[in-house]
Amino acid sequence: MPRETIIHRVRAALGRTSDQPAPPAPPVWSNPSRLFEHEKVGMFQQALEAAGGIVSVVQGPEMAHGVVMSIVAGHTAVASQSSVLRELGIPGMEGVASGFASEAAMRAACRDAEMGITSADFAIAHTGTLVLMSSSEEARMISLLPPMHIAVVPRSRIVSNLSEFFERVPDPAALTSALVFLTGPSRTADIEQVLVRGVHGPRYLHVILF
Amino acid sequence: MEIPHSALEQAVADSALQFKIYSATGRLMDGRKNTTSPESLPHYQEMRQQAHELKRHAIEHLDYYLDQFAANVQSHGGKVVYCRDGAEVVEFLVKLAKEKNVHRVVKSKSMTTEELHLNDHLEKAGLEMVETDLGEFIIQLMHERPYHIVAPALHLSREDVADVFTEKLGVEREEVIERQTMIARAVLREKFLTADMGITGGNFLVAESGAVVVVENEGNARLTYTLPRIQVAVAGIEKIIPRAQDLAVFLPLLTRSATGQLMSVYSSMLAGPRREGETDGPEEFYVVLLDNGRTRLLADRQKRESLFCIRCGACLNHCPVYRKIGGHNYPWVYSGPIGAVITPQYLGITEHGWLPFASSLCGACAEVCPVKIPLPQLLLDLRADAKQETEGKDRNAESWLERWGFKVWSWVMRHPALYEVAGLAGSGLLEGEGWLSKAPTWARVGPLAAWLSQRDLPRPAASSFREQWRRRKSQAAATSQEGE
Numbered sequence: 001m002p003r004e005t006i007i008h009r010v011r012a013a014l015g016r017t018s019d020q021p022a023p024p025a026p027p028v029w030s031n032p033s034r035l036f037e038h039e040k041v042g043m044f045q046q047a048l049e050a051a052g053g054i055v056s057v058v059q060g061p062e063m064a065h066g067v068v069m070s071i072v073a074g075h076t077a078v079a080s081q082s083s084v085l086r087e088l089g090i091p092g093m094e095g096v097a098s099g100f101a102s103e104a105a106m107r108a109a110c111r112d113a114e115m116g117i118t119s120a121d122f123a124i125a126h127t128g129t130l131v132l133m134s135s136s137e138e139a140r141m142i143s144l145l146p147p148m149h150i151a152v153v154p155r156s157r158i159v160s161n162l163s164e165f166f167e168r169v170p171d172p173a174a175l176t177s178a179l180v181f182l183t184g185p186s187r188t189a190d191i192e193q194v195l196v197r198g199v200h201g202p203r204y205l206h207v208i209l210f
Numbered sequence: 211m212e213i214p215h216s217a218l219e220q221a222v223a224d225s226a227l228q229f230k231i232y233s234a235t236g237r238l239m240d241g242r243k244n245t246t247s248p249e250s251l252p253h254y255q256e257m258r259q260q261a262h263e264l265k266r267h268a269i270e271h272l273d274y275y276l277d278q279f280a281a282n283v284q285s286h287g288g289k290v291v292y293c294r295d296g297a298e299v300v301e302f303l304v305k306l307a308k309e310k311n312v313h314r315v316v317k318s319k320s321m322t323t324e325e326l327h328l329n330d331h332l333e334k335a336g337l338e339m340v341e342t343d344l345g346e347f348i349i350q351l352m353h354e355r356p357y358h359i360v361a362p363a364l365h366l367s368r369e370d371v372a373d374v375f376t377e378k379l380g381v382e383r384e385e386v387i388e389r390q391t392m393i394a395r396a397v398l399r400e401k402f403l404t405a406d407m408g409i410t411g412g413n414f415l416v417a418e419s420g421a422v423v424v425v426e427n428e429g430n431a432r433l434t435y436t437l438p439r440i441q442v443a444v445a446g447i448e449k450i451i452p453r454a455q456d457l458a459v460f461l462p463l464l465t466r467s468a469t470g471q472l473m474s475v476y477s478s479m480l481a482g483p484r485r486e487g488e489t490d491g492p493e494e495f496y497v498v499l500l501d502n503g504r505t506r507l508l509a510d511r512q513k514r515e516s517l518f519c520i521r522c523g524a525c526l527n528h529c530p531v532y533r534k535i536g537g538h539n540y541p542w543v544y545s546g547p548i549g550a551v552i553t554p555q556y557l558g559i560t561e562h563g564w565l566p567f568a569s570s571l572c573g574a575c576a577e578v579c580p581v582k583i584p585l586p587q588l589l590l591d592l593r594a595d596a597k598q599e600t601e602g603k604d605r606n607a608e609s610w611l612e613r614w615g616f617k618v619w620s621w622v623m624r625h626p627a628l629y630e631v632a633g634l635a636g637s638g639l640l641e642g643e644g645w646l647s648k649a650p651t652w653a654r655v656g657p658l659a660a661w662l663s664q665r666d667l668p669r670p671a672a673s674s675f676r677e678q679w680r681r682r683k684s685q686a687a688a689t690s691q692e693g694e
Contacts, residue, residue, distance in 0.1 A: 010447075014272065018273075020274070021274060022274040026260070026264060028459060047472065134488060139488070139489045139490045140490050162457070163455075163458045169454075171419050172479055173419035173479065178435065180477070180479075184475050190344040191371055193233070199429070200342070200428045201475070
């Protein structure tokens with residue numbers, strides 16, 4: 001009933017009828033700039049560092065593994081089941097919990113862990129943004145509950161800008177129930193415009209590009 | 211409703227408040243300026259135009275896109291609920307909470323739910339409502355409404371926050387902002403982990419994807435749509451955009467205009483409950499599509515542009531009126547120029563007809579609006595509507611004085627000789643700078659007295675444009691003759 005009233009009000013106001021489709025939407029402006037491969041890493045690093053993130057650029061999977069191990073050493077961490085992490089052997093590292101039997105178990109681990117380790121489906125060079133899509137391999141809370149988020153990302157996943165991302169993935173909702181464009185650590189400036197990091201999400205974001 | 215004269219005078223006289231408003235809005239203005247400059251965003255003007263056209267297209271085919279959006283949400287396993295007003299939203303949520311045994315509800319920041327006073331209504335129904343955006347959390351503890359669309363606690367100092375935290379949370383007095391933030395984090399983290407329902411707003415509704423887009427910096431919206439078993443997004447029907455790729459225009463415009471960030475920290479796109487194989491995320495997903503006066507704006511081609519707003523707050527920051535009187539002197543949750551435009555249209559011109567007059571029509575709002583809403587034009591239009599409403603006159607009718615004034619003016623303008631005489635008389639009269647302020651006090655009386663106490667007329671040019679033109683022409687003729 002409310003639906004019919006609202007749709008009727010809309011049609012009456014616009015002078016439209018029920019069988020009238022919309023003409024195609026105006027073509028969307030697309031940022032034409034495309035970076036060379038070697039430029040993308042530098043641009044991503046610069047933009048994310050400006051947003052308060054930390055970026056390590058390493059050569060190859062062995063070094064990525066080594067960097068993660070040195071960060072995790074002596075701490076508690078939760079890792080996702082992402083194929084990137086599994087290939088690097090991160091879920092099996094000492095101090096790293098992964099592959100939970102239930103949501104409750106994962107929630108308890110994420111609540112207490114000092115670090116959450118994930119990969120990312122894409123990275124956007126222009127703004128220093130990670131694109132995380134929730135799936136059976138990547139849970140939502142691992143990059144959200146622990147005070148530090150570590151993302152291990154192959155550099156082949158960097159695109160130039162948001163327009164290029166949407167060219168690759170025209171409808172993200174077809175692939176995932178929840179996508180997040182993530183740019184830097186959690187922040188607020190709600191009291192006297194003073195910047196504070198880590199208000200609800202992670203205080204530290206460390207991206208390892210390999 | 212009357213103009214709140216004494217409250218306005220109080221706000222203007224409060225120098226601490228004036229400082230807070232000026233410094234906060236000033237910082238937001240700087241952020242916008244730096245990130246929309248040609249160096250930072252070369253295609254800024256093209257993007258604004260494109261955003262305007264996309265919004266126009268979506269609004270002018272709204273019935274089609276609403277149906278498309280609803281069908282796609284359903285295909286992802288979500289449910290769409292249409293509500294004509296706030297009462298229907300409350301009724302739906304109370305019923306849902308009862309059915310699903312919900313006690314504690316966490317909320318992320320949403321102007322649409324502020325518009326409905328949703329917390330008050332749901333609390334009366336016995337639910338625990340927790341605002342989780344830091345600014346919203348603070349003003350909820352103080353029982354206030356947001357002072358600004360993007361900075362709800364803009365008017366409060368760290369001392370104010372210390373007072374309310376001590377009183378309401380029972381913690382030791384803490385005046386360091388960083389530690390205050392961590393107190394809020396600890397209190398709210400516990401609420402998140404034990405909440406049954408999460409309510410978010412929606413910055414955009416993507417029709418083709420059946421997805422709700424939520425833009426934030428703190429991570430509280432992510433927690434709200436990740437931890438509780440039921441998720442509800444409440445959004446106005448005007449938030450529809452056709453395609454996901456349109457976000458490549460809207461997201462940068464929104465965050466750069468609002469806070470001067472290239473991208474907000476978290477922009478999420480949500481399509482239905484958790485899918486097969488996922489370990490977390492809500493089991494149930496609802497989208498509430500709200501009318502609450504919006505369809506009233508649709509019939510008029512110009513006025514429907516008020517619905518293009520993406521709530522960045524830039525028009526507030528740049529408005530000389532907002533910056534002087536602050537957010538709480540506007541009668542509704544929406545303040546600043548956009549508030550002055552939508553309040554009379556949503557809630558009725560009879561009661562709120564004075565709002566469009568509270569503007570100097572300087573045009574700063576239109577210049578910074580990322581979707582190019584012609585705010586000053588809409589304000590003028592609404593002034594005419596208000597006049598029609600209160601005086602029962604045709605919206606274009608003038609008083610006899612106005613009519614005769616313009617008749618005389620038009621007659622003078624059509625007769626060059628007369629115009630020149632009038633100009634000479636005028637400049638003779640205004641000879642010498644500051645003649646008005648030097649005039650004796652008794653001469654400054656009547657309705658202009660207040661105006662004249664602050665301003666003076668500039669000294670007229672030594673010779674008029676017409677005189678200069680004649681002189682140059684004759685000089686040019688003389689030089690060309692010499693040349694021959």
